[in-house]
Each structure stands twice: as C-alpha cells, then as structure tokens.
Amino acid sequence: MTIQLTMESGKVYISDDVVAIIAGSAALDCYGLIGMASRKQLKDGIAELLGRENLARGVEIRKVNDQVQIDLYIIVSYGTKISEVAHNIQVKVKYVLNEIVGIHVDVVNVFVQGVRVIS
Template identity: 30%
Template sequence: MPEIVPGTLSVSNDVIADIAGYAAMSCYGVVGMAEQLQGAESVRLLAGQRLRKGVLVAAGENGLEVDLHVVLEDSVNMKSVCANLSSAVAFTLQEVAQIDPANLKVVIHVDALKNRS
C-alpha cells in the first residue's frame, strides 16, 4: 500500500507536454505529433524526442489546457481516435503528474492524415 508523503508536487509545462506527447503516441491511430511550420500551410511530423513541440500547455483561471497537434493514420475513425486520445492523455496526466481531470481540458488538433506505410 502506498504511503502518503506530505508536501507539494510542482510539474513544469515542459514535463506536462512530454507526458502528454508520449501518452498520445501510445494511442491507436496516432502516427505522430505535428509542428506547424512558420509561414507555411504544411506541418512537419516530429521525431520521438521532439514531441513537446506538438503540445501546447497553458494554465488559466479554469485550470490547465493541453493542445495536442497530431497526425492521424489515414482511414481511421477520427471521432473515436480523438475521444480515446483525450481520455488517455487525461488519465496519464492524472496518474503521473497528479493533475485533477476536472481542471484539465484536452484539445485535439488534427493537422494531417498519413499512411503508415
């Protein structure tokens, strides 16, 4: 049985972005995270060690907002994948960083579709 340790936990936005990015990559239908190229209408698929560039974390008066910019696999049901992605990220942030899901909003931006081949 885990023992409760008194104190507070402070987690930086970069760490939250890393956790959210890795949680997103474990979801079915997600090919990768995307980065919007400045001044262009295209996106770049990010390498595994640069996932945080596809995640924007903002703390506001209503809690924490996590924006995920993802590339999904072509021909998947986007609604189902996004619902699964949102709940997986919220669950992982709750388990790892102790973030209350009631104060968390996960926003998903599908920036591109891609074949896995």
C-alpha cells in the same frame, strides 16, 4: 510557467515541458496516431511530423483560472475514424496525467494537422 502541487510534506513544481512530454507520450500509445505535429510550423499546408525527442513541440499547456488545458497537435493514419482517434487521445491523456503526475486536466483539445498513409 510551472504547475504547482501541494502535498503533505511540501510543494512540488512541475515544468510545462515535463507535462508536455508525458502528454505526448500518452497520446502516441493510441491507435491511429502517426505522430505529433509542430504547433508553430506549417509549410505549404503540410504538417511536419515530430520524432519522440520533440514531443513537447506538439503539445501546448495552459493554466487558465486554476484549470489546466492541453492542446495536442497530431497527425493521424489514413483510414481511421478521426473522431474516435481524437476521443481516445483525450481520454488517455487525461487518465495518464491524473494517475502519473496527479494533475487534474480539465480540457484536452486535439488539433488534427494532417492525415498520412502508412506504408
């Protein structure tokens, strides 16, 4: 599924993977976030930490009734307030996708898959 934007001079089609990578990169800029977690793989209750090359695996893009919904699966740092980290990620992802891509995001859901201690 792609996202279609209509401009003055034509249409632009943006792949979900591109939107997912931009959303994941925006989320990684937020304080308290260790990284993205795989949305499909949860082994023994331990979430797999994804590197920068696999950001799209921790993000799911849905288009429901002309609304764009984004699910982010994250791992947060121990000692941070999880609700504040999640709120900052929601605000940042909405802002970046609106300003860079021009997509109005209606919902950003954040799923905390784990907490890690930074050494």
